[in-house]
Amino acid sequence: MESTEKLTDTNAILAYLYETFPLCFIAEGETKPLKIGLFQDLAERLADDSKVSKTQLRVALRRYTSSWRYLKSVKTGAQRVNLDGEPCGELEQEHIDHAQAMLKESQEKAKAKRAAQAPKPAAKKAPKKVTTPQRPKTERPAKPAPKAAPVINYVQAQLTDLTKKQRVNVKLGMTPVAGVITDINKEDIHVQLDSGLTIKVRAEHILL
DSSP states (O other), X not given: OOOOOOOOSHHHHHHHHHHHOTTTSOSSSOOOOBOTXXXXXXXXXXXXXXXXXXXXHHHHHHHHHTSHHXXXXXXXXXXXXXXXXXXXXXXXXXXXXXXXXXXXXXXXXHHHHHHHHSOOOOOOOOOOOOOOOOOOOOOOOOOOOOOOOOOOOOXXXXXXXXXXXXXXXXXXXXXXXXXEXXXXXXXXXXXXXXXXOEEEEOGGGXXX
């Protein structure tokens, strides 16, 4: 008899998606960009599946689309695919730019974390000083100071400020994620992220 035990671990849910939709979700190697609105297709296809809930699917899909493997696949000339691996059109440039920016930021954070956790080398004994004739110092031209990254001041959105097809930023974790409003149902705002994922949030989670 097939087990109906619910999957609660995100990695287990991803493994289930790899097995169920192998032409869409790639377990190893280079992935493929997903169709815009794929979450709705996924929820409908698994509506009668008691193993996973919509909330768990959303978390797993977010984990998959924010991985380095996936972000590297969002590039010029790549085709989006549906659940059956069928092509659904090429990527737009703004989606490619957004994915590359997210990849760079994630890699820099990982590099900084590794540097902070690396053991400090033991102090070396100072070598004996050897007196040598001093050469006249030549002044090198000062390097220009690196330009500071532009600071974006986000503004908390009000429900009355929001309209369909409006570009907004959604608070997801540490970094706001860009997207477009696709529907407004009372206090529920449906936003299609540039990564292709569609989510439902309240106005207090939207920044302008």
